[in-house]
Each structure stands twice: as C-alpha cells, then as structure tokens.
Amino acid sequence: MARIIVITSGKGGVGKTTTSAALAMGLAQRGKRTVVIDFDVGLRNLDLIMGCERRVVYDFINVINGEANLNQALIRDKRCDNLYVLPASQTRDKDALTKEGVEQVLVELSHNHDFIVCDSPAGIEHGATMAMYFADDAIVVTNPEVSSVRDSDRMLGILSSRSRRAENNEEPIREYLLLTRYDPLRVVNGEMLSVEDVQEILSLKLLGVVPESKAVLTSSNSGIPVILDRESDAGQAYSDMVSRYLGDEVPHRFLHPEKKGFLSRLFRG
C-alpha cells in the first residue's frame, strides 16, 4: 500500500508545486516507487516543472472518466525510473474530479507504488478538498509572513475535519510544516517571521526550511526539479526535507544570513 502525501497551502503561490516535484523526485531517487499527481485542474504546471509537458497525452481526468487507463496517462520520468507523473487537464472543469473517481485512481496506484504525492491547488476549493481527502500525510507549505501562516492554520483545521481519516475516526493525518522562500536577512531585519515565530503559532513538526533562492526559478524554467541541483541551497534544503520525511534526524540549515554576506555587501555596495 502506498502512502498518500498531500502538499497543500491556504495561500497560493507559496511553493507547493515546486515542493511536490522536489519531494517526488527525492523519494524516487532513494528507491521509492513514487507517483506525483497534479490536482490543479485547469492550471496544469506540475508537468512543466517536471519537464514532461511535451509528453502529455492523457491526463488525470481522462483516467477518471474512463477515456484512458492509468498506464496510458502516467508519464515515466526520464531521469529516474521510479518516478511517474500524472498530469492534470488544462481544459477540463474542476468538478470532473469526483471523489469516487479520485479514490479509484489512488487505489489502483497504491498497488505498485510506495508514495503518492498530490500537488494540491491552494485554498479549500474542490480540487484541494479532493487532494486532501484521501491523504495519510500532509505537508503544509508556508511562507514566513503573517497572512500565509494564518491561512496555513486554517488549512490545518480543515485537514483535521475533512478527510477520510477524520470521517472514519481513524488515526489523524500526520501534519508537517514546510517553510519556503525563507530569507534570513529579511528575518533579521524584521520584515519576515522567523522559524521560531511560525512554529510558535502553528505548533507543528517542522519538516524543513527552504531558503529563497534563484535556483528555484532557473530549475523550473528548464523543467528540472530543484532537488536535482545539488549545488544550490534550495536543492540541498529539499534533499534534507526528504531525509527528514523518511525519518532521519537532519539539522536544519540556511536559517541564518551568511556571515560573509555582510562584508561582501559592504565591498560590493
């Protein structure tokens, strides 16, 4: 049986798709049979970040509607054999995601995968509720700003009531916090919340802190999940996140401004 992980957030544009791609790739690289599903119907972009947009024939909705079978719709990643992408439809209506349909696809995928990563749209609209309903684990992606933290808190409330686990009175979804676009310098200057601030408000297990990084945009523009950029701070932070998710104790990095930053700024300026 696969473990189903939903990547969710209250606010949009915080880095869910970036995270989904990184997590899926990271798990697959460690030998886990992984599939990543785009639940953002109408706004397909997971396939862009995964670099497989030109190989999309069928999508998630086609499978739900019985117009294609899973094997036809799944796209195998060219860099990693253990990884598959199930793209979203750009054209269909969100309501085509039915609970029964989603469940059927997840059950089928469960048989021969270890992890199913669900890239959710932001907020609590239909696509997002479908992505979270069947989840075993949730990674709540949050930026270090008040509105994002507040929305994450709200998402956590919804997660704990609107899921299969909650409805069946099973053990609740395991919830993790991932802070992204963390800019230590701006934290020091008081323009952003610190890790401690956010944790104090959300009281949640911190899975990782991903720094604000140019590497993210560069990678996604070329269709490479940033975790594959091992030189980059964001890539390393995502790699640590995957290790922590799999149970390793890894200290957090990139929490403080680089020391040399001060001098180099001084001389550059």
Next chain:
Amino acid sequence: MAVNPNPRKTDPDGSRSFELKAASFTLPIIRLLDANVEAVAARLGAKVEKAPDFFRNTPVVIDLSDLPSGVGAIEFPLLVGLLRGYGMIPFGVRGGNREQNAAAEALELAVLRESYVRRGKSANETSTKEIDMEVSPTPPREAASSTPAPPARRPGQGFMLINRPVRSGQRVYASGGDLSIVAAVSSGAELMADGNIHVYGPLRGRALAGMNGNLEARIFCQDLQAELVSIAGHYRVSEGIPTELRGVPVQIFLDQKILRIEKL
C-alpha cells in the same frame, strides 16, 4: 441548562422527517434609545470597531421598548441595512408598538411577543437582559419557542476534552458543561462552553464561557493572548485586556456582572 426540549411529539403517521423542539438562546440585543438611525449608526460604529468579529454573523434582536413614546416611525430599512453592514443578522424586534411592529413585519423581521421574553429589569448593556432571562430557575415555557434550530450538539454531554490544537476557523462548543483544551488555540478559533473553559496552552482565539447565561462560569488559561473573552455574554476584546495580563496564567470571571481578569 437553558435548553429545555419539550417531550417528543409522537407523529401520528409514524413518519419522522423532523422533530419539533424548543430551545432558548442567548442573543445580543440592540436596545434603541433613539429613533434617529444616524445617531445609532455613529454609536454602533464605535462599538463594533472594538470587536468587529464579535458581531459577524451574529443574530440580533432589536429592542424598541425603551424608545421615548411618541417618536416617529423608525427607518427599519436603514437600520437593518446598517446592522447587516456590520455583519449582524437582524432577525426580529421586540417591545415595539403596533405601528413599529407592522413596519418591522413588512421587512420580514420577526415580532417577538412579550410572552417569549420575560421582562427583565432594565439592563444597561446589550445582551444582559436576555441573560437575566436565561438564568431564571424556571424559564417560561413559551420561551423562545420561535427560535431557529439549535446548533449541533455533541452526544455524551457534560464536558469536552480536546488535545489537538484548535485552528483558525474551527469552533468548538461544549454544550452543557466544561471545555478543556490541552493544546494551543489559534487566533481565529472559537471556543464555547455552557460551563467553564480551561486552556492549557496559549489562548489566541476567542473563548466564550457560560454560553447559556451562567454568570458563574469562568475561563482559566495558561497564556492569555485572546482576541475576545466572554462570560455569559459579558465580553472584552483584546484591546481591552491590559498588557500585564497578557501572556500570563489568568482566570476570568464575572464580579457583579463585570468581567474581571485576574492573574493566577
């Protein structure tokens, strides 16, 4: 307890698609002292400003009984619009004369007859009147027989224990008893209990104890950072909580109907 369900009526057809029950509710009352809606608007604005969230989606009753006799017609459409603008749900009037009642009915406001509400002594605060009624040992049988359906109630009444964080947007109601939270309560979360509320973690949201009008109810918390605290409808918003009482363990109770916050 305020809820006083009538014995179930047996349905002659044996079909049970609904039950008819009576329940009483504690509701804020807007007691008009001035028929001039503009003057009301100015005062109300100032009041709501202090607790904007408190009134959001709150049903309110407009009490007309203290208006000076001989005031002209009340501009209900204006008044209703005003209240709605602040997020309240005006749903009825009481204590009006025949003209006023007719004008209210024309706007589909319910006219609450005197029999629904025991005339309390004139109270100074919005909402206290209704609370007087609620704590009376034997509520009048007709009390609130016209009120809307009660909020969802949990089975196994008595007290409620929650050991996960209560998040923004979540509401927890311990009907008929105490509520204990052994976790953090986020800003934007709402705790309600007919009895006491205990929070073993930071309380950042709202806590309303004594929901059924129990003036003896208290709130105990380890770390007060609340947006609003209320006992039996007597509330205080964050702005009104002195800094030295914030972030420390406190108890909150009513002393002669005045809300007191005391360090523990």
